[in-house]
Amino acid sequence: MQKPKGTYDMFGKDSETYLYFNKIVESLMDKYNYKYFKTPTFELSEVFHSGVGETTDIVSKETYDFVDRGGRNITLRPEGTAGLARCLIENKLYAESLPLKAWYLGSMFRYERPQAGRNREFTQFGVEAYGIDDPSIDAEVISILVNLFKMIGLTGIKVNINSVGDKESRENYRNALVEYFKPNINDLCEDCKVRFEKNPLRMLDCKIDGESEIMKNAPIITDYLTEESKKHFELVQKYLSDMNIDFDVNPRIVRGLDYYTNTVFEVEADIKGSQNVLGAGGRYNNLIQNLGGPSVPGVGFAVGVDRLFLALKEKEIDLREEKTLDIYAFATSENEKDYLISLVNTLRLNGFDVDMDYTSRNMKNNFSRADKLDAKFIIIIGEDEIKNEYVTIKDNKTKEGFKISLNEMIDFLDKKLEGYNEN
RNA sequence: GCGCCAUUGGUGAAGGGGUUAACACGGCGGAUUGUGGUUCCGUUAUGCAUCGGUUCGAAUCCGAUAUGGCGCCCCA
Secondary structure, eight states: OOTTTTTTOOTHHHHHHHHHHHHHHHHHHHHHHHHHOOOOSSHHHHHHHHOOOEEEESTTTSSSEEEESOOOEEEEOSSHHHHHHHHHHHHGGGGGOOOOEEEEEEEOOOOOOBBBBBBEEEEEEEEEEOOOOOHHHHHHHHHHHHHHHHHHTTEEEEEEEEEEEHHHHHHHHHHHHHHHHHGGGGGGGGHHHHHHHHHHGGGOOTTTTTTSSSHTTTTOOGGOOOOOHHHHHHHHHHHHHHOOOOEEEEEEEESSSSEEEEEEEEEEOOOOHHHHHHEEEEESSSSHHHHHOOOEEEHHHHHHHHHHHHHHHHHHHOOOOOOSSSEEEEESGGGGGHHHHHHHHHHTTTTEEEEEESSOOOOHHHHHHHHHHOOOOEEOHHHHHHOOOOOEEEEETTTOOEEEEEEHHHHHHHHHHHHHOOO
16 A cells, blocks of 8 residues: 555654644734635636636646546646635625735645655645735735744745736737747747747746846846836835845746736745745736636735745754643553553543553553653552552652642642743 | 656665675563663564566566656646
């Protein structure tokens, strides 16, 4: 038995990191007053086809599609935005007071060739703000991303921003690019020739020709923005500066998904490997309309959580909450086991984190097990303890031993643990 | 979808055709102990990703498959 290609099992330190990361995200979202949304992991296929765009590879050849038992065309979500947009339309949330600020965290699915930082089932954390087409929200969304990295202590990140303009700007620019490259197309790489036909904007991203003279002198989108788009982009930059957020304007970045308009951005980390873009996003003012809803603008980003963890690992950042066991309890022989079980149950009901010996190990093994589990206190139950109604409690740090009557046990432990937390 | 590389126990690994698959950590058991983290002893892969092939003989050479990694396409 083997897990499917491109999936992973998460446990041990990694799952501790994951749980702690969730907590950080939740508290971060509270700071910005964004609300958690949980939408389905799969949607009717058309949600992604009309939402993300037919032409992007993600939808045209990387989705997990299947027909369910009722004959419906279903797609496992390859990204989070389209489903959230569908949720907004279906529940008419645009009728409530705007902006609607939402966040999500969950699995996404893309049928791709896996490598480090790229899986077929992967986790994204995303943020979206709908209803207000104001550059201040673009800037806020970017600031969330920057703040997230700050909160988890990840350094060496770089924010690149650009504007792909509105529909009109983009059409003008596309024509200019085609015009510019047409005479020289034969000098470019094979991939670029394909992009020339399919999506000329992507040519600027080319790994092979990217640094060549012809690319450097290519027209840049900023010169083709309409007055309105230009002003929007300038204000985004101003607000970012007002928040003291460092960024670079990079006219070469274009997003892969069709729904973006105006602001686009990505955040890259200085880590090895080609999967160094940790998060990316932008504004999408036509998405809701494309999905059959009213004209509602939106802006947001998604972070690749697996990639983020990879970066943490490379930088040796241990993002975990310290979790230690309050009590490890054991009995000196099999005869006291039933008593032990009942005592442990009582302790747990009183709010202590307790583990116990299930196999009646010898005493030495029990002590080393208590150490391994990082227990703060050890409780020992023997014949004498039962007969005289007390417990032997050992402080595992100071090695001090106490004989405490059953009645006083809870109070004693409460007080001791309080002292522990203060230290 | 394409190209290149890799895969040995619970983990890190050595071994690159010759019979018992090294070493370390971890796990389990024991010695001693109504009070331990040290030490000592024992044990822990009939098997080297899977399936075929070559050979007297394969973890070792060859092929296919699977999975992982690097790069590309694409993208978070």
